[in-house]
Every structure is written in structure tokens, then in C-alpha cells.
Amino acid sequence: MRSVYPVLVVIAGIVAVWYAAAIWMNTTWTLQQAERAETQLSVAQVVAGSFGQERPRLPMPDQVVAELWETTVERKVTSKRSLIFHAGITLSATLAGFAIGAGLGILLAVGIVHSRVMDMSVMPWAIASQTIPILAIAPMIIVVLNSVGVQGLLPKAVISAYLSFFPVVVGMVKGLRSPDAMQLDLLKTYSANRAQGFWKLRLPASLPYLFASLKIGVAASLVGAIVAELPTGAVRGLGARMLTGSYYGQTIQIWSALFMAAIVAAFLVGLIGVLQRASLARMGMVR
Incomplete structure (x- = not known):
């Protein structure tokens, strides 16, 4: 207490x-x-x-709470004025982008750790990619994908993946390199090959770092999904809710959408935290 x-x-x-x-x-x-x-x-x-x-x-806190209550509890989930409906639209793009970004980040991290060529070539480009403002690159990605007939969920997922892959790359690389020389030498005395060293030492050692980076990545993925909804003039999603609120000067609507985004992010981070505790407990790394 x-x-x-x-x-x-x-x-x-x-x-x-x-x-x-x-x-x-x-x-x-x-x-x-x-x-x-x-x-x-x-x-x-x-x-x-x-x-x-x-x-x-600047809305008062009670006004934001009242708006949240009205648009979540008092509205049907299927209503276009329901924040749960809009959060579901944004959440679908967030999860798709997070899956793409996390998967790509893990694969790149494995390649970087096991290949000096990738370490020297891919890692600098991964770092440089994060210097480009997402507000500048989001419209470019959407226009390019629209020109080849790709619309809907995928463009938003790509932007979400763009923001989420980098934390996963950095965290996974750090985790895979966390075993010390004594542990690596012990594996060599057992005649373990590179694959066995990866599955039995490097991967288990990287899990705490991976889950920490996944928490950052999923939050960044949500930001990417919201930003992706802004330049498209979308009518559904939390980003669209903020956009229409700014058009008509509805600051209470904007703030309620912001708080809903924070609630969704907290839920996603908490879910990964539950998976983290379950996974590490199964491995005997936490009580």
C-alpha cells in the first residue's frame, strides 16, 4: 500500500x-x-x-474524463463516435506494424551479431533511418504505396514497423552480446557449434533485453499508426479523431483521443510485461 x-x-x-x-x-x-x-x-x-x-x-480534467466516459461507456462499440471503435482501428494497424517491425528487428539483430559485414553495413543505416522525422516520411510512404495500389491497413502498418523495428534491433543486439567470454569459452569446451551457442546461451540471455525493447517498440508502433492516419485524411482511428477535432476546434475531443491512445499503449506494454514474467519465470530467471 x-x-x-x-x-x-x-x-x-x-x-x-x-x-x-x-x-x-x-x-x-x-x-x-x-x-x-x-x-x-x-x-x-x-x-x-x-x-x-x-x-x-486547454480542457479541464473533468471535461476529458466526461468525454472519455461518454465515448466509451455510453456509446455502442460499433458507433463511429465511440473511442473504442476508433481505438480498434488504430490497434489493428499497430499490431500488424509491430509484428513486422519486431520480426524484422530480431532477424537483423541475429544477422548483425553473427556477421561482421552486416554489423558494419546494416547497423549504421538502421541508426541513420531514425534521424528522418516520421512526419516527413509518412506521407511519402503512403503516396508510394498508393501509387502501386496498396491501401488500407498495410501503409499504416509499414509506418508503425518503421518506428518499432529500431528499438528491437538495438535491444536484441545488446542481449545477444550480453554473455561474457567465460560463458562462451565454456561452450567451446563442450564442443558446441554456433547454432547450439545461439539457442542455449545467446537467445536465453537476450530475453530480458528483448522484452524491454518490445515494450518501447509497441509504444512506438502505436505512435506510428496514429501518425499514419493524419496525412491520409482518415475518418476512422484515433489519429482521425484527433484530426477532426483540430479541424473543428474540439480540443476536448483531441485530449480524449490522446488519453485513449495512452490507455491502449499502457495495455499493450502491460501485456508484454505479463508475457515477460511468464517467459522468464518458466526459464527460472525470476521468482
């Missing part, structure tokens, strides 16, 4: 700062309305006017 208190204190601090920032940012509209009506408002009236605005600059 003691471990919960610091978390609650941090959350309370964030909410307090959020309310203070929202009041400060939303008072402008209240003062403008009062100036047009040629009325004088007290401090309490100005603060009160900052609450409940239809299109605030």
Missing part, C-alpha cells in the same frame, strides 16, 4: 497543475466576453468562467 501513495501524490500534483494551467489559459475567452458585454468580473467569476467552456484552449 505504501508504494501506491507516491503514485497518488504525483497524480494529484499533475491534476492540480493541469487545473491551474487550464484556468490560466481559458480566462482569455472569459475576459474577452466580458469586455464585449462591457461588464466587470471579479476574480471568482473569471475563474468560474474558465470551467465548462465548450471549446476551451
Whole structure:
């Protein structure tokens, strides 16, 4: 129970700062309305006017929570105004891109560790690829794929894979290289070949690093899926929800979609954490 208190204190601090920032940012509209009506408002009236605005600059936490409740609990899952519906669209692209990116990252890591040529050639390019802003490359990928008739889920999955493969490559390479020289020499004394060394030493040793990188990769994959929905003018998905909110100045809609994305990311990371504990416990690496 003691471990919960610091978390609650941090959350309370964030909410307090959020309310203070929202009041400060939303008072402008209240003062403008009062100036047009040629009325004088007290401090309490100005603060009160900052609450409940239809299109605030910064929504209050209670407004975001109310919007989340309305668009998740009070709406049917099949409704196009349901955040669960839009989250499902984004989640499908996220999982597809994550599967592609994680698989590619693992294969590249294995090649980099076992081939000096790949280490010298592929790794620098993998690092250089991450210097390109995703907002710049996403429209290019979509246009190129659309020109060859590839539309729908795959372009978004490709962008998700682009963001998710790099953490997996770095983490897996680090993990595969984690066994020390004494452990490698011990395998040589048993006349183990390279394949046996990989399956019995390098791969098990890499699992903690792999799962840590998968947590980062799946979160990055979700970001890629959301970003991929923006330049296409999509009408479905969390990115589309944010886009329409920005078009019509619905800041509450934007923030609720952002929180839904955070909830989805937390769920995915938590799921990988469960798989991590189960896998490492089976191997006797955790209690």
C-alpha cells in the first residue's frame, strides 16, 4: 500500500497543475466576453468562467474524463463516435506494424551479431533511418504505396514497423552480446557449434533485453499508426479523431483521443510485461 501513495501524490500534483494551467489559459475567452458585454468580473467569476467552456484552449480534467466516459461507456462499440471503435482501428494497424517491425528487428539483430559485414553495413543505416522525422516520411510512404495500389491497413502498418523495428534491433543486439567470454569459452569446451551457442546461451540471455525493447517498440508502433492516419485524411482511428477535432476546434475531443491512445499503449506494454514474467519465470530467471 505504501508504494501506491507516491503514485497518488504525483497524480494529484499533475491534476492540480493541469487545473491551474487550464484556468490560466481559458480566462482569455472569459475576459474577452466580458469586455464585449462591457461588464466587470471579479476574480471568482473569471475563474468560474474558465470551467465548462465548450471549446476551451486547454480542457479541464473533468471535461476529458466526461468525454472519455461518454465515448466509451455510453456509446455502442460499433458507433463511429465511440473511442473504442476508433481505438480498434488504430490497434489493428499497430499490431500488424509491430509484428513486422519486431520480426524484422530480431532477424537483423541475429544477422548483425553473427556477421561482421552486416554489423558494419546494416547497423549504421538502421541508426541513420531514425534521424528522418516520421512526419516527413509518412506521407511519402503512403503516396508510394498508393501509387502501386496498396491501401488500407498495410501503409499504416509499414509506418508503425518503421518506428518499432529500431528499438528491437538495438535491444536484441545488446542481449545477444550480453554473455561474457567465460560463458562462451565454456561452450567451446563442450564442443558446441554456433547454432547450439545461439539457442542455449545467446537467445536465453537476450530475453530480458528483448522484452524491454518490445515494450518501447509497441509504444512506438502505436505512435506510428496514429501518425499514419493524419496525412491520409482518415475518418476512422484515433489519429482521425484527433484530426477532426483540430479541424473543428474540439480540443476536448483531441485530449480524449490522446488519453485513449495512452490507455491502449499502457495495455499493450502491460501485456508484454505479463508475457515477460511468464517467459522468464518458466526459464527460472525470476521468482
